[in-house]
Amino acid sequence: MPELPEVEVVRAGxxxxxxxxxxxxxxxxxxRALTRHAAGVADFVARLEGRVFVDAMRRGKFLWLPLDDxxxxxxxxxGMSGQMLLRRPDAEAERHERIRLHIEHPxxxxxxxxxxxxxxxxxxxxxxxxxxxxxxxxxxxxxxARDPMDPFxxxxxxxxxxxxxxxxxxxxxxxxxxxxxxxxxxADESLWAARIHPETPASALxxxxxxxxxxxxxxxxxKALAEGGTSxxxxxxxxxxxxxxxxxxxxxxxxxxxxxxxxxxxxxxxAFMNRSSxxxxxxxxxx
DNA sequence: GGGGGTTCCTGTACGC
DNA sequence: TGCGTACAGGAACCCC
Numbered sequence: 001m002p003e004l005p006e007v008e009v010v011r012a013g014x015x016x017x018x019x020x021x022x023x024x025x026x027x028x029x030x031x032r033a034l035t036r037h038a039a040g041v042a043d044f045v046a047r048l049e050g051r052v053f054v055d056a057m058r059r060g061k062f063l064w065l066p067l068d069d070x071x072x073x074x075x076x077x078x079g080m081s082g083q084m085l086l087r088r089p090d091a092e093a094e095r096h097e098r099i100r101l102h103i104e105h106p107x108x109x110x111x112x113x114x115x116x117x118x119x120x121x122x123x124x125x126x127x128x129x130x131x132x133x134x135x136x137x138x139x140x141x142x143x144x145a146r147d148p149m150d151p152f153x154x155x156x157x158x159x160x161x162x163x164x165x166x167x168x169x170x171x172x173x174x175x176x177x178x179x180x181x182x183x184x185x186x187a188d189e190s191l192w193a194a195r196i197h198p199e200t201p202a203s204a205l206x207x208x209x210x211x212x213x214x215x216x217x218x219x220x221x222x223k224a225l226a227e228g229g230t231s232x233x234x235x236x237x238x239x240x241x242x243x244x245x246x247x248x249x250x251x252x253x254x255x256x257x258x259x260x261x262x263x264x265x266x267x268x269x270x271a272f273m274n275r276s277s278x279x280x281x282x283x284x285x286x287x
Numbered sequence: 288g289g290g291g292g293t294t295c296c297t298g299t300a301c302g303c
Numbered sequence: 304t305g306c307g308t309a310c311a312g313g314a315a316c317c318c319c
Contacts, residue, residue: 001312032296061313080296080312096297119296121313167290176314184312232311274293275312 002078004147004181004221006229006236006244007061010084013239015056017086017111018065021103023048024110033098033115036077036140037125047126048074048101057137060147060180064138066129075127075138076115082122085114086239099124147181148218159210162202169205169213170198171273182217185230185253188278190217192252197284198277204287223249252278 002010026045028034037044052068063084064075076084085094089102094116101113115124127138133152146153161178162169172178173187182190191198193216196209205213224230229244232254237243247254251261256269256278265282 003313035295077313079314081298117296118298119312121296165289171291174313273291273312276310 001080001183001185001230002082002236003061003183003186003230004149005186005224005246007058007063007078007181008149008225009229009238009244010078011056011058011063013086014063014065014084014113017105017108017239018053018103018113019055020052021105021108021111022052023050023101024104025049025102027100027102028098029093029100030098030120032120033117033123034125036075036123036127044124044126047072053103059137059141059150060144060176061183062138062141062144062180064127064141066136067126071129072126073129073138074124075140076124077122079117079119079121079123081118081236083114083116083237083241084239085116085237085241087112087114144176145178145180148179148214149181149221153179155211155214158214159207162205162210165202167202168199168272169196169202170277172202173217174273179217181221184275185250186217186220186224188253189220189251192279192284193220195283197286198272198279200287252280254278 026048028041031041034041034044053065054068055066057064062077064073066073089110089112091112094114096116096118097114098117099115103113104110127140129136130139158179162172165172170187173182194213196213224246227244227246229236230246231243232247252267255267258267260267260280260283263282265280267278268281270277
């Protein structure tokens with residue numbers, strides 16, 4: 001499932017091929033892939049064809065490629081199963097291909113940027129850029145908090161936000177308006193590393209525990225990024241269709257019934273927010 | 288505005 | 304073999 005490390009791998013993979021490329025043609029095969037683009041397919045195509053990508057940016061799980069008009073960008077959210085793939089221009093259609101952008105790069109020549117998405121929770125859109133402090137971000141990303149790898153992430157504001165919330169700390173970690181980029185996998189892994197029970201009220205955490213948690217979030221995300229992200233199946237791959245290796249390094253997520261790598265107690269899996277939480281009942285005591 | 292539940296979607300795994 | 308069902312979960316949306 002694409003969380004921050006997976007989206008960053010995709011961004012970094014796209015950047016060298018897309019930056020400086022002119023968009024020569026756009027094909028939309030399934031308009032459900034444009035749920036974030038309210039103006040529809042024709043408008044989406046018209047706003048892209050003939051434009052040049054100038055960069056590749058990311059905040060949390062949102063990815064965007066600013067355009068040369070200076071005030072808009074192609075944005076992408078991969079949802080559960082979205083993929084951005086770089087293909088030869090004549091490559092056969094992917095199984096769940098929804099949109100294909102034909103681009104031409106001054107050095108690399110013609111390429112296809114393919115947006116494929118099995119569960120159709122992902123979407124592309126062309127969005128307007130607005131100023132956000134020193135940077136420019138799409139309007140659809142304005143409400144998303146900075147992610148913990150962002151140099152402008154405010155540790156003190158994060159701690160304050162947790163103090164104000166009585167919800168389970170895991171629920172708060174998944175709130176992209178408090179901290180972005182963390183999803184179910186890395187929330188479970190970070191809480192395991194920080195020895196915090198996922199149902200602990202955020203406001204009950206000591207300042208020291210909050211800082212320990214934030215440090216573990218950063219550590220887990222950095223390790224996952226270094227290993228190319230987490231792949232369980234073909235759902236997450238980089239722009240070349242290759243899987244990441246971090247699934248081999250998971251300590252809690254997906255390990256229900258297996259021994260905790262730290263103490264040997266069996267990892268517990270519980271329903272939580274219409275999904276699953278994985279934690280060690282010994283290391284992560286409920287307060 | 289915080290809190291918590293529901294909804295969207297499709298492929299896979301599993302039980303009968 | 305075939306059918307039905309549970310499950311995976313990001314984020315918008317809703318009501319309290």
